[in-house]
Amino acid sequence: MARFPKPPEGSWTEHYPQLGTGPVSYEDSIDPQFYEIERKAVFKRAWLNVGRVEQVPRKGSYFTKELKVVNTSIIVVRTGKGEVKAYHNICRHRGNKLVWNDMPLEETSGVCRQFTCKYHAWRYDLEGNLTFVQQEGEFFDLDKSRYGLVPVHCDVWEGFIFVNFAKEPEQPLRDFLGPMITNLGGYPFDKMTSRFQYRSEVKANWKLYMDAFQEFYHAPVLHANQSPTAYSKAAAEAGFEAPHYRIEGPHRLVSTSGVRAWEMADEMRKPIEDICQSGLFGPWDSPDLGEMPVGLNPAKCNPWGLDSFQLFPNFVILFWGQGWYLTYHYWPTSHNTHIFEGTVYFPQPRTPRERIAQELAAVSFKEYGLQDANTLEATQTMVESRVLDDFLLCDQEVLIRHLHTETAAWVEDYQRKTAEV
Numbered sequence: 001m002a003r004f005p006k007p008p009e010g011s012w013t014e015h016y017p018q019l020g021t022g023p024v025s026y027e028d029s030i031d032p033q034f035y036e037i038e039r040k041a042v043f044k045r046a047w048l049n050v051g052r053v054e055q056v057p058r059k060g061s062y063f064t065k066e067l068k069v070v071n072t073s074i075i076v077v078r079t080g081k082g083e084v085k086a087y088h089n090i091c092r093h094r095g096n097k098l099v100w101n102d103m104p105l106e107e108t109s110g111v112c113r114q115f116t117c118k119y120h121a122w123r124y125d126l127e128g129n130l131t132f133v134q135q136e137g138e139f140f141d142l143d144k145s146r147y148g149l150v151p152v153h154c155d156v157w158e159g160f161i162f163v164n165f166a167k168e169p170e171q172p173l174r175d176f177l178g179p180m181i182t183n184l185g186g187y188p189f190d191k192m193t194s195r196f197q198y199r200s201e202v203k204a205n206w207k208l209y210m211d212a213f214q215e216f217y218h219a220p221v222l223h224a225n226q227s228p229t230a231y232s233k234a235a236a237e238a239g240f241e242a243p244h245y246r247i248e249g250p251h252r253l254v255s256t257s258g259v260r261a262w263e264m265a266d267e268m269r270k271p272i273e274d275i276c277q278s279g280l281f282g283p284w285d286s287p288d289l290g291e292m293p294v295g296l297n298p299a300k301c302n303p304w305g306l307d308s309f310q311l312f313p314n315f316v317i318l319f320w321g322q323g324w325y326l327t328y329h330y331w332p333t334s335h336n337t338h339i340f341e342g343t344v345y346f347p348q349p350r351t352p353r354e355r356i357a358q359e360l361a362a363v364s365f366k367e368y369g370l371q372d373a374n375t376l377e378a379t380q381t382m383v384e385s386r387v388l389d390d391f392l393l394c395d396q397e398v399l400i401r402h403l404h405t406e407t408a409a410w411v412e413d414y415q416r417k418t419a420e421v
Contacts (some may be wrong), residue, residue, distance in 0.1 A: 004064070008069070010063075011182050011395055012245045012395055012396070012398045013395050013398045013401070016247060016398065016401075016402070018405075019398065019401040019402060019405055020401070022390075023390035023392050024391055024393055024401060025389060025390050025391075025405060026208070026383045026391060026401070026404075028207065028404055028407060029163050029205035029207050029208050029335075029336075029380070029383065030205065030335065030336065030380075030383055030384045030386075031335065032334075032335045034335070035334065035335035036413060037333070037411050037414070037415070038332075038407065038410075039069055039070065039332070039412070040414060041071050041315065041410050041411040041414030041415070042167045042313050042407060042410045042411070042414075043067075043069045043165070043314075043332070044070055044166060045165075045166050045169075045170065045199075045312050045410070045414065046164070046176070046250075046312060046410070047155070047162040047163070047164050047169070047173050048067075048163055048164070048165075048313075048314070048315070049160050049161065049162050049311070049315040049327075049329070050065045050067075050076060050086075050161055050162070050163055051063060051065070051076060051160075051161045052159050052160055052161060053084060053156060053159045053160075053161060053191070053193075054159070054190075054193060055076070055161075056076060056077060056078040056084060056161075057078070058078060058081055058111070058113050059078055059079070059126070060077070060078065060080075060111045060113055060116075060126060060318065061077070061078045061109075061110075061111050062075055062076060062077040062078070062099070062109060062111070062112065063075075063076055063107065063108070063109035064076075064089055064099050064100070064107050064108050064109070065107060066105065066106075066107055067331065068164050068331070068332070068333045069331060069332040069333070069389070070167075071180070072087055072088055072089070072090075073089035073090075074086050074087065074088060074095060074152055074163065075087045075088075075089045075098065075099050075115070075149075076154070076161060076163075077126055078126075079126045079127050080125075080127065080128075081124050084154060084156055084161055085126075085127070085128065085154055086151070086153075086161075086163050087128050087149035087150060087151055087152060087155040088149065088151075088152060089373050090149075090150065091117040091119065091120075091122055091236055092122070092130060092147040092148070092149070092150075092152050093117065093120055093133075094119060094120070096117055096119040096149075098115050098117055098124070098149075099115055100118075105388060113125075113126070113172070114126070114131065115149075118420045120132065120134050121134045123193060124149050124412075127148075128146050128148045128149035128151060129144075129145075129148045130143070130144045130145075130147045130149075130183070131245075131291075145376075150176075152164070152165065153166070153168075153169055155172070155173040155175065155417060157173055157177060157182070157185075158184065158185055158187070158189055159189045159190055160189075169353075174397050176249075177311070178249045178251060179248070180246065180248040180249075180250050180251060180253060180295065180309070181248075181251060181295070181309060181311060183293060183294050183295030184293050184295040184296065184309070184317070185293055185295075186291075186292075186293040187289075187292065187293050187296070187319070187325075188289050188290065188354075189325075189345075190219070191289065191347050192298040192325060192345035192346060192347060192349075193345075193347070193348055194322065194345070194346040194347060194349055194355075194358055195343060195344070196344040196358075196362035197341065197342070197343045197344075197368065198341070198343075198361070198366050199339065199340070199341050199342075200337055200339070200340045200369075200370075200373060201337065201338075201340075202337065202338055202339070202340050202373050202376060202377065203336065203337055203338065203377045203380060204336065204337070204338070204373075204376040204377050204379065204380040205332075205335060205338065205380060206314060206330040206331070206332045206338040207330075207338055207403060207404065207407065208379055208380060208383075209330055209338065209340060209372070209373065209376050210310065210314070210316070210328075210330055210403060211387050211397075211400045211403065212372040212375070212376060213308065213316060213318075213328065213372070214252065214254060214310060214397070214399035214400050214403065215242075215254070215396050215397045215399065215400065216242055216254070216256060216396070228253060233334065238240065239310075241396055242254050242255060242256045242396065243255060243256065243257055243299045243301060244298060244299035244301075245396075245398055245399060246298065246400070247398075247402050249310055249312075250312035250313075250397040250406050250410075251309065251310060251311050252309075252310040252312075252402055252403070253298070253307060253308065253310070254307075254310075254399060255297060255298060255299045255301060255304075255305075255306070255307045255308075256301070256305040256306055257299075257301040257302075257304065257305050258281060258301065258303040258304055258305030258306070258321050258322075259281065259303065259305070272360065273360075276353075276356050276357050276360040277353075277357055278356075278357035278358070278360040278361050279323075279360065279363075279364060280361070280364040280365070280368065281306075281320060281321070281322050281357060282304065282320050282322035282323070282324050282346075282357075282361045283322060283323075283324075283346075283354065283356070283357035283361060284322070284357070285354070285357070286321075286322050286323040287323045287347045288322050289347075296319060297321070303321060304321035305320070305321055306318055306319060306320050306321060307319045310399065312331060312403075312404070313407070313410075314330040314331065314332075315327070315328070315329055316328040316329075322357075322383065323347070324344070324345060324346045324347075324361070326342060326343060326344045326345065326347050326365060327341075327342070327343045327345075328340070328342055329339070329341040336380055336384065340369070340373065340378065342365065342366070342369055344358075344361070344362045344365055346358045346361075349380055362372040378403060
């Protein structure tokens with residue numbers, strides 16, 4: 001799989017000659033056959049983030065995750081030994097889904113001592129062992145020790161829970177993440193427990209939506225109505241260019257400088273921002289989070305706006321300079337549809353005003369996300385027309401080149417290894 005060195009400062013695409021500078025094809029985002037290969041080559045081989053440890057805070061805490069891209073549902077649970085483990089959500093008796101509530105296809109969560117199948121009451125403990133079979137004497141040569149839950153490779157980094165569906169992962173999780181990501185270790189993720197989540201079904205390929213958040217070339221145009229007229233007009237005329245891009249292994253980073261909203265002229269701010277002392281960049285009062293990890297703000301922006309770390313294949317951690325972060329997940333459901341999940345994390349508010357400031361930032365994020373999603377559905381329909389075969393990218397869109405190149409490299413690597421076998 002492709003590996004890329006750290007570039008020097010300056011123009012970005014030229015530092016990654018293997019990515020090229022010519023027009024790119026989006027055939028990988030509209031071809032059903034490519035999607036079927038991509039599911040096996042990428043999503044059944046890469047480490048996938050499925051949640052955080054705060055979702056399983058104590059013994060017996062669990063949640064389920066529906067993963068259509070790999071045709072399964074999983075249970076993530078905190079075992080009696082305090083470990084976080086994952087299992088396929090299937091009973092070993094007749095294949096019924098083991099954990100669900102009223103609607104079998106909906107995700108659920110809770111706390112239990114054991115998992116009991118709704119069909120015939122087979123029971124499994126938190127370590128996945130089969131512990132009880134209804135009318136066990138009627139089965140032939142049944143050895144319960146051979147019929148525990150089917151495990152999924154599971155590992156945790158900085159509180160983020162990852163799973164891998166390969167028979168044997170090709171790399172340990174930390175090797176897969178690499179230094180650019182592991183250098184974020186030490187960020188106070190565990191203090192960010194005020195959480196807002198949004199979920200949307202998007203009629204576009206998952207990569208096209210990831211592309212939308214890998215460049216800010218579009219921001220002054222697409223999001224102009226989200227800013228006061230004087231500010232958006234000036235921004236559109238000046239354009240926008242991020243000061244730092246980086247590619248490391250399969251992962252990507254874009255950093256931007258920021259604005260201190262409270263220092264802007266009154267006509268540049270919305271009245272609601274003054275009232276709530278908050279906005280898109282978050283609450284104006286930055287919490288004291290202690291020393292930040294070395295991996296943040298590599299461009300040394302002052303003021304610093306955000307760092308968007310794009311973890312291959314479908315996970316984004318976006319850190320805001322004001323002391324909060326959010327995550328994006330893009331879960332494919334077909335070649336031209338996916339589930340988008342956005343989760344916003346803040347420290348616990350100490351006052352009602354702090355809570356309102358957080359809510360305004362979360363709602364602002366939601367509005368920007370809706371604008372991007374709406375545009376992407378329009379993009380998908382026209383790319384599928386195949387009126388055009390390739391599309392131009394500017395220097396600021398280097399991370400888009402990388403995502404599509406990296407995906408193709410994983411597919412080619414899988415096809416080569418499959419052919420060898």
